[in-house]
Amino acid sequence: MTNLQNNDQPRVLCVGAILWDVIGRTERHMRVGSDVPGRILRIPGGVAMNIAMTFTRFSLTPVLLGAIGRDDGGEELMRAAGSMGMVTDHLYRSDDLPTDVYMAIEGGNGLIAAIADAHSLEAAGAKILRPMEDGTLGSAGTPYNGTVALDGNLTLALLEEISHSPLFSKADLRIAPASPGKAERLLPLMNHPGATFYVNLEEAGLLLKRDFDNASDAALALTDRGAARAMVSDGGRPAGFAADGEVISQAPPEVMVTRVTGAGDTFMAAHIAAELRGEGAEAALTTALKAAANYVSGNSPQ
Template sequence: MTHDPNSTTAPAAYDILCIGSVLWDVIGRTDSTMNIGRDVAGRICQIPGGVALNIAMTLTRFGLRPALLSALGRDALGDALIADCNAMGLGTDYIYRSDDYPTDRYMAIEGPEGLVAAIADAHSLEAAGALILEPLRDGRLGRASAPYTGPVALDGNLTHALLTEIVAMPEFAECDLRVAPASPGKAERLKPFFNHLNTTLYVNLEEAGLLCDTEFAHAETAACALLERGAARALVTDGAKAAALASAGTTLCLTPPPVTPRRITGAGDTFMAAHIAAEIDGATPHDALHRALETAAAFVAGETST
C-alpha cells in the first residue's frame, strides 16, 4: 500500500482504528466445577486475541476493515499473529514490532459458571508505550495540526500514563473515540477520559463501580452516575441483566436475549464492536444497542466463531 506523505487521514481501505492489545489468547475450558488446586479435564486452545484485536475481528463480520495499532515482538509468535490478522483482512501496516520484547499473551480458565482465573501478559505493549501511536503523529494517519477524524476503539491495556497523555493529545481531539478498560483491574485507568467530550465509555457494572468508587445494583444507575462524573456518553452492561446507554438527557435500557453460556472471554469486546458497527451503519440508539446485545449473546452461546 502506497502512502501519500501529505495525507492526514487513514487510507480509504480502513474504516476504523483499533488501538491496544493484540496478542495470543490461551484459553482452557471445562464443564467441571473448578476449585483452587483442582485438576480437571477440558479443552485448551490458542487463538488470536486481545481487546483491540477482538474488537477488530468482530468489526470485519459487519463488513468493516479495521487497522490495528499495537506492539508485537519480532518473533515467531508475532509473525504468526501478523499472518493470521492479514488473512482476516485486518490492517497490520501500523503495528510496532519490537526487537526487545516478546509477543504478548493472555491465559484464562473458564468453567461452567464463567471465568475462573486469568493472567494478562501485556508487558510488551506497555513497554512500547507511545511508539504505537506514531502513525497518528507522523502523517501516516494524522498529525497534531490535522488530527485523525474517524472512529477509534481504544482499550485500557495501555498504561495509565499513556492513557492520560492521550486525553490531552491534539491527535485525538477530533476522532470518535470509543474506550473500554480491558478488565475490572484496569478500569480506573479510564478516569482521565471523564470530561473528554468525544469519548464513549464501554464498561460492565463492576467496572462502572470502580470508576465511580461505589457499587451499583443496576446498569442504568451506573450509566447515569458515569455521566455525573463527567463522561460524555456511557454504555454499561450487566451480564444477562439489562444494559444501559446514557448520554446527555437520554437513557436507554435493553435486556439481552437469554442464552446458555459456553464461553466468556471476548464477550465484552464483541458487544462493543457490534455497537460501534451498528452506529457506523447509521442505526438508531435503540437498534444499535439491540444489535450489540444480540451479537454478544450469540458469541457467549458459541453460535459465532472465535
C-alpha cells in the first residue's frame, strides 16, 4: 500500500511529535531527590521523529507531518531531519509557536521521570494535516493509501476527527501512544479498518480498563475490542502480536539496558519496515525485537 518516490524507495508518513529530546542519563540507581553525576544529551526526538529516524536506517523515506517553530531550535531541527534523508517540505512552520521539547531523567533503574511539552503540536491541530487534503499527499476524494505512523501526542479532538476522516480511510495506519498517560486518547481509532496498534502492557491495560498477565493476552483483547491488529510489548518479557484471531509471541534478546527513551518507537518502526519488506509475522517480530534490543543496549545510533 506504500507510495513510491522516483527512486523507488518506499515513502512513509510520520505524523505527530517532532521535537528536541533533552535526556539526563546516569548508571546509578535514582530516587526522588537524587543528585548524581551523568550525561545530558540534546538530540532530535518525539515519537514521530524517533520512528522516522529508525525508518531511515531501514532504507525508507520518512515524510514528516507535524509542527516545528521558526525559532533557532526549529531551524536546527529542520537541518538535522534533512541531513538524515527525511522529507520536511510538508511540516507546519509557525512564527508564533516555539519548537516542542521533551525532557527525561534515566537512571540505572530505568526511566525516573519525564515531561513532554508538545503544546505547539497541540495548538497547530489539524493544520499539520493540510498536505493530506490539499492534493499534495492526498485529498478527501483520493486519500493517501500508503503507510502512516501516527502518534498519540495529537489532541483527543484531532484523533477523533482522524478516526472517521476520509483522508485516512485508505491508509495502512500504524498507531502508538506517546506515553501511558496519553494511551486513552487512542480509543476513537480502535475501529479504524486499517489500524495496527503498538502499545506496551501498561498502555493496553489503560485502553481496555483491565490488567493483563502477558502481552499475548493483551494483544488478543485489543483485537477483540476492534483493533484490526495489535502489537504489545512488555520490556524484557515476551511481546505478543495478534491479527485475524491468531497471536504469536517471542521473547526479546537479553541485553544490558543503557537507555530507554525511544525504545518503543524503534520497535514499532522496525516492525513496520520489516513488513514493508515482505517479512512474515514471525520474522517481522524477530526483526523488531532485535532492533529494540540493539537500541536499548546502545548498539544503534541515538
